Amino acid sequence: MKTALRDRIGKARVSTVPSVAARARMALLAYLDTTSGDAVADLADGTAATDIAEAALSGAPTPPGLACAQGCAFCCILSGADGGTMTEAEARRLHAALAPLAGQSDGRAWHPKACPALDPETRMCRAYEARPMICRTYVSTDADACAQVAEGTAVTGPGTLGPYHTYLAALGLSRAALKGTRRVATYALSRLAAAAVSGDDIDTALNAARHKPGELDAELRRSKRDLGRMKT
Secondary structure (H helix, E strand, O other): OHHHHHHHHHHOOOOOOHHHHHHHHHHHHHHHHHOOOOHHHHHHOOHHHHHHHHHHHHOOOOOOOOOOOOOOOHHHEOOOOOOOEEEHHHHHHHHHHHHHHOOOOOHHHOOOOEOOOEOOOOOOEOOHHHOOHHHHHEEEOOHHHHHHHHOOOOOOOEEEOHHHHHHHHHHHHHHHHOOOOOOOOEEEHHHHHHHHHOOOOHHHHHHHHEOOOHHHHHHHHHHHHHHHHHHO
């Protein structure tokens, strides 16, 4: 089984910067060599992609000059059309963290587009340990720029760290490798969190938050553009 899966990953293609695609492919192949679990299931629900990115993030130095601080929370205003991309594994973990808070006031009491995981008074994440990769890798050197981005103005300063782009590429490769055998779905952070704090069970929340198939491709295109701008 793993031999066939390695061959599929080796042949899979993903639309991103070639060096990122190569890094993600090597990481997925290494994951197959070390995992003792169900490798197909781990690729399908995003566990493999998330573990790869978390390992890369933990081994990377903190960028200098960051303006990120507790309670800032402008990055938690989810103004994008997709509401923030995450895997099924991340969605399940986030739902489990937020379900006990059902019925309580949430981040939308501070800002209508804020993540429901926020405490509206402190602007602190109430599911910090369960936050998905998009949250873990988003940083900024300018808090004022974050406020502008939250209101829809494109400025420099905020951005995602390299492991997020590797994570997306690993998801894209996983989807290509499992095409015709297993679905590799992605989910909207904003919709999943809203469903969880509304008291919806996990299956209802996943159905409400599931992206259309093209959203991962769209996020990969955005990732490729961002990486291209970083080189210029």
